[in-house]
Amino acid sequence: MAIAMRRRSERGAATVETTGVVIIAALLVGSLLLAVTPQARIMGETVSYWICQVVTVGQGGCTPPSKAPDTHKPTEPCVTGQRAVERNEKVSVIVVTMEDGQRIELSRMSNGEYRVTVTDTEGVGLETGAGAGVTVTVADKKIGAEATMGAGASLNLEAGDVYYTDSAGLSDLMSALTHDQVKDMVVGESGPIRWVVDEASKRTGIGKQMPEPDETYGKGGISLNAGAVASAGPVNASAGIDGAVSLGSSKNRDGSRTAYVQSTVKGEAGLQSLGFDTEGDPEFQGLDLSGEVDVVNAVTFDSSGNMVNMEASVAMSGTASGVAAALFKEGLDPSLGNSASGATVYKANLAINSQADKDVVNNYLLSMGLATVDSYVNPERTVNAQLNFFNAVSDRGQMTKVHYDIESSTPLAVDASLELGIELGVSSSVTTDSMSVDDAQYWDGAEWVVWEECAA
């Protein structure tokens, strides 16, 4: 009986621990991908320098960073512009918050095509308040003192369809999507009455019909979040972490299938100390980062089940200041007044043409904790496997770096209840986001060069 009760109380713990390990491995991928660039090496040295300065309160012998120094052209089209309209409906029922959202994403590709992604998200999150006793343990360590006070976990399920079209067919596709959205809202997404309306619409020719999607995907996962704050004298360090890991698969246009793991880490991190600028005036220095890091590892199999491609993507978006601003722009000014925002997407792609490539990819996947049953990851093997993968990519694969400018606004907020004079505490809003390419480069085997097709 006692064993059964203990088992019941520990149910789900391994999942959360595994999630933490995968997130840490994903973050390592991000840092390693950054580490292969000359700029990132300098940035790493600068961060180390400031950590040293903080720890020794400016009294230690910290090594200053060195001066910045100044065949693999990608064949895949890149996204040059994107516009999304998101409609969220949120209904709160005392304890459990249910969210029902659908997202349509329109991307303009560098080869002239348009990609339209329609995503359905259904999730039920249960959040616990302070003192609820939920503990998040990552790699045998609790995250900060406040981790047990404000931690929550939620399950997220996501599925979507992807459509490709040229500019001539875009209008019809968007029209069909709009009709489909209206039908979803006024008739429902499925059921007998939806079938009746679809059939009637088809037979009468009223309304555009949705075409078959070119690609479909679905994924599910678990997310966790935790926060920690520490403060001592003139030095302040803080971190708020919200991580999610999800597994997914997609069916591609050419008949191949891709399995992927997406890890998302978002939150804030800061490391600040009192320093002096070049003119000797005191100022706060260090780094401050607020945003989101998405790491996607995708393996593609051909129709016979052979592994043919491995792609690792790291997308960073948000606002950074101080040293961390180098994530989004050139320069390593430690002043917190030096800030930059936007989104940078790094991609490393390796076509699997030999047994050696396959071994490199297998070891990389093992290092990500994707092929192990327990949550133990050997740090040395992890770093080596990931380094080997990125070395292989820089040697015979493709690596790209694209920076986007992001604009986000809420041009339209509709509160249906208020419009009718009945305030019931529910509302719906429409937000739009758009982004465009600011800078695009690819690794030619020796250095980053301008990727003209994408930057145009």
Added chain:
Amino acid sequence: MDIGLLVKLSLGLVVTALGAWLIAVLLGLSANSVEAVIVLRTLLTLPVVLLMTRVLVRRAYDSPRLLRTIVAAALVSYALWLPAWGGHGLIGQLLVDHSGAAYVVDLIIWVGAVLVAARSVEARPSRRHLQPYQAA
């Protein structure tokens, strides 16, 4: 309870209201507006409900059980009316976000419409008060 009237009124309401609702949705789709479709389906469906109720009640014989029969027919027809199942029947969806709440709002409007229509017309006199030539 007048079972014949119950069946006739229930099925009559379900079929005619479904037809009106479907036409309204198809017409509203071209407007690309959720609000327009919801308003249009309400404006087309309710008159049909009112009209069908008036026609069938006018043909029915008056009796103390008539009101109970009409209320029962209103409830049965609403329960059988497919669009109502997901809260997509009338205007309730525009007033409240939750589909369960929308179902209840539409139910109140539906039953209210049937009762208003029934009260607005006089049923035929009871068979007991008919003259022999009328009963024949």
